[in-house]
Amino acid sequence: MSESKTHAIVVNDLVKSFGERRALDGISLEVRRGELFCLLGPNGGGKSTLFRILATLSLPDSGTAKIAGHDVVSAAAEVRARLGVVFQSPSLDGKLTILENLRCGGALYGLTGTELESRIAEATKALNLRDRLNDIVETLSGGLQRRAEIAKCLLIRPEVLLLDEPSTGLDPGARLDLWAALEKLRSEHGVTSLCTTHLMEEAARADRVGIVSSGKLVALGTPDELTAAIGGDVISLGVSKETGADQLAKLITSKTGIPATVVEGEVRIEHVEAYALAARLAGEFPKEITSLRIARPTLEDVFIARTGRLFADQDLEPDMNAPVKKKKH
């Protein structure tokens, strides 16, 4: 069982279908103990399905998943006793106060009396909720509600914390608070956290990131490793209608020998000396190029490089007329 000592989560070849659609298509990954791991992917990419299986709410068609060495299917009770789950939609009762919610939440794990009260005191202190205990939950801001959710999970002293899109509906300040709380849990208490997210900025804060698309794990590594693998900076070229992106990409590749790809109507090139190359291209194709952008690679570029498509909801058909998303730097 040495694997369970070093790894908090071990997922092996997990498959899950809904009718015709394969939500998970043979995903394998490992999350080390004490790690802050992010599952990044577009909505509909399969990460929520994986989340529900890990949370013991849904059964896989095949493959295995273990949390703290216990199988999520055959030893669900063992898993549940060690697992804190923060759902995307609140699992607090809006009509109750934070304190009442925490008491009910603790009772679900058999906690009562002074033990429960002392844990509530500690969890609410850790998340700065001490002076809001008697507030009715539905009157609180989204950020406070999310912190109360996490406090509820902490009552059971979880080994592993699963969070489904934890920053949904939070303002930027509340997001920072949330991440500070997760990092504190990791550094002070060794809690392993696995977050699902569709936000690049959020994933970039994790120790390691797994990128999920169409039910497959398309990339896995630290944010730096993943972006470093891009090999230089990224040039994106807007193309005039007369030329067309495919035509320009062919022209560029034949003239320079550098591979150029087309993503959602733009020509995309990764290159170590991007600035020099950009200047050269601008000189050689002044009519064809309508816009030019150079950027450090982000996790979005990693996603594009691995899947050949933009990072958007996978249920939605890509809209060719829509303006291509601007990158932030």
Place this chain on the structure above:
Amino acid sequence: MRLLRKRSTELPKQFLMKPTHLLWTPALAFWWRDVIRFLRQRNRIIGALATPLVFWMLVGSGFGPSFRNPGALTSAAATGSYLAYFFPGTLVLIMLFTAIFSTISVIEDRREGFLQGALVAPLSPAAIPLGKFLGGTTLAVLQAALFCVLAPLAGLPIGWHQAALLLPALVFVGFAMTGMGFLVAWPMDSTQGFHAIMNIFLMPLWMMSGALFPMPAGTGWLYWAGALNPVSYGVTAIRSSFAATSGTALPAGYLTGLVVTALFAAVMFVISVNLVAKRSKRN
């Protein structure tokens, strides 16, 4: 932070011993939560109590003059008035409404609410049904008991003798009603679906129970609809409670009504536990 700091991989002892057997503590938490929620939502109290009250007065007064009870009631309760006849049926309706209101929340609560957290806790599969059944029963019995204050207005006697028989009858009927509501709500994914089932299934069960009109004797379909309908026995148990006297003999039909209702409630509970134990494949 002392306790949290100790965390490492150690778990509290109770988890390591019996992680799957958490039953009463979580069930009582559910029960307590249902009661608190109810008290904080005044419109629910009105909905569950006022609707049947209005129904009782309007239907009762309207049908009153043309109503002739073929003789199901005897002794003190046999005043012949339809308001009196309809009173036990209204009690059952109050309990049905309360049960529906307290179980319909299960539908949304499972997907986005407090129940989500319960589904990932190491609970006995009986914990959630037990808590919900107890919660629904408590609310139903409280409201029915409140309505019983009006019994003298209907010409029905209400004293210690009647109350002693009524209480167990109300408890079992409340448990059975909550059970029906829970069974309908648990597999549902929308509250609209619940309303449909309520209208085509739950309300007819109530109507065919002798609550609204006396079920005929004989062998016709209406007789069988009543005889095979578990709700009939609850109505009978409640109706006959009002015929209690100071003697030791139980009113006719009381014991059968009570026993059948209790059995029905038990069956509802067992099915519910099995339903909750199944981890859904479709999720």
